[in-house]
Amino acid sequence: MPSRGMSAEDKRITVLAMLHESREPWLLKDVEKAASKRGVVIQAVKDVVQSLVDDDLVHVDKIGTMNWYWAFPGEATNKARAALEAAESTKAQMDAEIAALAKGVAEEKKKNPVTAEHEEMSAGLSQARELNQKLHVELETFSSSNPETVDAMRQGAKISKQAANVWTDNVFMMKSWAENKMGDKEQVAQFFKTEGINLNTFDYIE
Incomplete structure (x- = not known):
């Protein structure tokens, strides 16, 4: 070989x-x-x-x-040593920046402890969203029903609409509570937007 x-x-x-x-x-x-x-x-x-x-x-x-x-x-040894020192310096700088960022995040959480509040609002909005979806299903069924079931379903739709408007009340109450708690209307609006609710168009069902 x-x-x-x-x-x-x-x-x-x-x-x-x-x-x-x-x-x-x-x-x-x-x-x-x-x-x-x-x-x-x-x-x-x-x-x-x-x-x-x-x-x-x-x-x-x-x-x-x-x-x-x-x-x-x-020269080769000196260059390798210089490269190592530069890498160590860069690492130290990055470690310091990461530590500073972590400290900033921790301080921000202390100043704005909104995690629990967000969870509470999210839970309420989820329930309202589920009820809204149920109402849409009922309304679609209502529109396609035969005359014999119209009266019975009209009463059910009326009850569902009333329930939906109750939850709409709850949404507006949560909005007011969150604005008072956080003191930032834009932040509250952004939260609701991420949850799929545009406060500019959100309203009661007529």
């Missing part, structure tokens, strides 16, 4: 180590020759060197018509 070639990362490590060891500038053709002796395919050396330049691990300067490449041993 033929031996497996070097991986791309192994090639980078080999070339970079070679430049670190020499501590001198190299021409690309010399890098290719030396790297090929260490197992890097000569045709791949140019791309390997360019990848190291792109990652700022190898420096290149053009002197005259020729490019010279070099790298210092301590």
Whole structure:
């Protein structure tokens, strides 16, 4: 079985180590020759060197018509350390921001403890909505019924309408209570809107 070639990362490590060891500038053709002796395919050396330049691990300067490449041993370690410190600083900053946001949310909840009130209003609105749906079903049935059942259903519809208007009273009472409790009419209107009730059009059944 033929031996497996070097991986791309192994090639980078080999070339970079070679430049670190020499501590001198190299021409690309010399890098290719030396790297090929260490197992890097000569045709791949140019791309390997360019990848190291792109990652700022190898420096290149053009002197005259020729490019010279070099790298210092301590630079890679220093760059890694700087990157780690920057990452740690960013993490610390993000942790501080998250803590500040959490504190702000907690303080806001203390100033505006409306969770229980919202639940109470939601429960009342759910009951009103269920009754409203029941009324719509009855009215649809009423409109499609034969004459023999009209009188009986008219009485049932009247009772349902009265019950619906009682719940409409409850909705308006909850609206007034919430506005007095929260002191913010827009917030109350938004709450009812999210529950499917537009206070601008919500009214009694005639």
